[in-house]
Amino acid sequence: MKALSQNVREYLTSVLGVLSSPQKKHCLIYLCGLIWIIKFRSIRMTASQFGNKDTDGLHHFIRHTTDKAKRITTNSQDFLAAQLSGQTLKLIIDDTPCPRAGKKIDGLGWHHGAKGLIKGLCAVTSVVRAGGQTWAWEMVEYCSRKSVPRDVFRSKVEIAVDIIRKARETLGPSVTVLMDTWYSCCALLNLIHACGWAFIVAVKSNRNVYLNGRKISVRHLTKEPRHYQVIRLSKKKTYRVAKWIVELPKVGTVALFISKQHSTPRFFISNDLNLTPMPMISVYDERFKIEFFHKDIKQFLGFGELFVRSRHSVQKHWTLVAVAYNLVVLMSPKDRSKNIRRKIDRLRMKISARCIAKFKCKH
Numbered sequence: 001m002k003a004l005s006q007n008v009r010e011y012l013t014s015v016l017g018v019l020s021s022p023q024k025k026h027c028l029i030y031l032c033g034l035i036w037i038i039k040f041r042s043i044r045m046t047a048s049q050f051g052n053k054d055t056d057g058l059h060h061f062i063r064h065t066t067d068k069a070k071r072i073t074t075n076s077q078d079f080l081a082a083q084l085s086g087q088t089l090k091l092i093i094d095d096t097p098c099p100r101a102g103k104k105i106d107g108l109g110w111h112h113g114a115k116g117l118i119k120g121l122c123a124v125t126s127v128v129r130a131g132g133q134t135w136a137w138e139m140v141e142y143c144s145r146k147s148v149p150r151d152v153f154r155s156k157v158e159i160a161v162d163i164i165r166k167a168r169e170t171l172g173p174s175v176t177v178l179m180d181t182w183y184s185c186c187a188l189l190n191l192i193h194a195c196g197w198a199f200i201v202a203v204k205s206n207r208n209v210y211l212n213g214r215k216i217s218v219r220h221l222t223k224e225p226r227h228y229q230v231i232r233l234s235k236k237k238t239y240r241v242a243k244w245i246v247e248l249p250k251v252g253t254v255a256l257f258i259s260k261q262h263s264t265p266r267f268f269i270s271n272d273l274n275l276t277p278m279p280m281i282s283v284y285d286e287r288f289k290i291e292f293f294h295k296d297i298k299q300f301l302g303f304g305e306l307f308v309r310s311r312h313s314v315q316k317h318w319t320l321v322a323v324a325y326n327l328v329v330l331m332s333p334k335d336r337s338k339n340i341r342r343k344i345d346r347l348r349m350k351i352s353a354r355c356i357a358k359f360k361c362k363h
Contacts, residue, residue, distance in 0.1 A: 109144030
């Protein structure tokens with residue numbers, strides 16, 4: 001079995017630096033359970049396989065040290081920012097539901113998913129793309145308005161604003177933010193522009209803009225005469241794209257792109273007025289990497305395998321899922337497979353869980 005690389009050791013040291021010695025031990029055991037247990041990653045199962053059957057100690061770690069989740073996330077982000085310094089980055093923001101039923105579960109509500117309304121919990125997620133690799137940046141629980149007190153409630157947009165404000169302090173100037181239509185609001189777009197970053201965001205077809213002083217819905221621009229450039233990203237991805245320079249109310253001058261695939265138009269805006277159709281389509285195509293990220297953490301890293309009821313414990317679980325995802329990426333740097341299941345399978349054969357569970361932090 002291979003020993004841990006220097007990058008992995010530095011990442012673990014950074015993440016564990018906010019924890020006490022007993023908490024470090026339980027954190028490493030929990031991470032082992034997320035990565036090395038294939039199915040049913042319960043606290044009891046994790047403690048049985050990696051923690052000398054200390055179920056109570058592991059449960060106490062998840063339940064009663066929830067204040068450390070934010071600091072773990074901050075240290076993880078600082079490490080990633082240092083590793084990715086000088087590179088052109090894409091910050092992608094989205095959200096994903098986590099089906100869950102039962103009594104007395106904090107934050108339980110109804111959320112929109114790919115299959116319609118889903119009863120459960122929801123997380124606003126963000127990842128960073130650099131050099132063809134995806135890194136987990138932050139996952140924050142979103143609770144519906146009816147499930148938490150009024151002074152506790154935060155909308156998805158407010159959570160996204162916090163993510164961008166914190167990211168501005170650590171990431172460099174070469175950042176492009178990618179979001180879907182749910183997050184194409186003035187508060188976020190103006191904040192991104194104020195950061196000196198670029199954004200490429202999808203907008204709904206009924207969004208109004210001003211073209212030469214005339215107010216018009218973007219879907220009506222498809223009827224205007226315009227040259228469409230044919231862009232082929234792959235054999236299955238061919239687009240016809242046209243560009244306009246328009247005024248977006250409360251935002252300012254933006255580049256509007258109309259993209260047609262199979263005669264279905266989609267609309268995108270960017271504050272980079274010099275952006276041309278080819279790089280716009282190519283860059284925005286990376287937004288879908290966050291969908292694969294959601295699929296990976298749900299299928300292979302226990303995102304939805306929650307054995308806690310409090311929303312603070314859920315937040316800590318999701319924080320450690322993000323850490324586990326980054327560990328998988330760090331422990332397989334030469335594995336360019338898009339399938340994270342293969343990465344994890346190869347990782348399990350090359351590195352023993354004991355290397356993580358017995359890791360000694362320098363601090």
